[in-house]
Amino acid sequence: MHVVQDPPTFPGPRVVHVEHCPKFTNLFSVITVQSLLQLKELKVSKVYRLEELISNEENKKYGDLKIVLPKLKQLHISNVHIKRLCPNAVTIDLPSLEELVLKRRHSMKDFAIDASKYGLESAPALIKLQIDEQILNGTLAQQIFRVKVRDILN
Secondary structure (H helix, E strand, O other), X not given: OEEOOOOOOOOOXXXXXXXXXXXXXXXXXXXXXXXXXXXXXXXXXXXXXXXXXXXXXXXXXXXXXXXXXXXXXXXXXXXXXXXXXXXXXXEEEOOOOOEEXXXXXXXXXXXXXXXXXXXXXXXXOOOEEEEOOEEEEOHHHHHHHHHHHHHHHO
16 A cells, blocks of 8 residues: 655645535545645535545555545534545544544445545544444444454454
8 A cells, every 4th residue: 555655745624515516526636645744624515516625636556555644533514415525545644633523415325334435544543433323432433443443454
């Protein structure tokens, strides 16, 4: 597995809110997202055609690429027809993520059962997971990733 450790960096935004962008199908390319090392909050709402947060527009074959957003604490996605967080063979590690909210119109209904299916590799600091009206707090939110690891080891 390839881990991106030294992407090109710039001070970058700490907060990104995207709202009412009806023609966007993705927000960031694989290359661009690797430079968002300071990003702490990402909120996406009413971006109706959005399929993925991260795309592979460059059509490169990354093969097991892991993207790490080390400071992202909040990820909110609402009123979006999102199918995955990132392309197949690309995973996201969010070591500081504390709050993940998925509301209305997403296609990730079973996210709480298998987050990796949608590209999220890990979020060990997760305190709150909300999927539509269902809210998992604390240990229940963190169990999503522990159960997966336990299943792999057994």
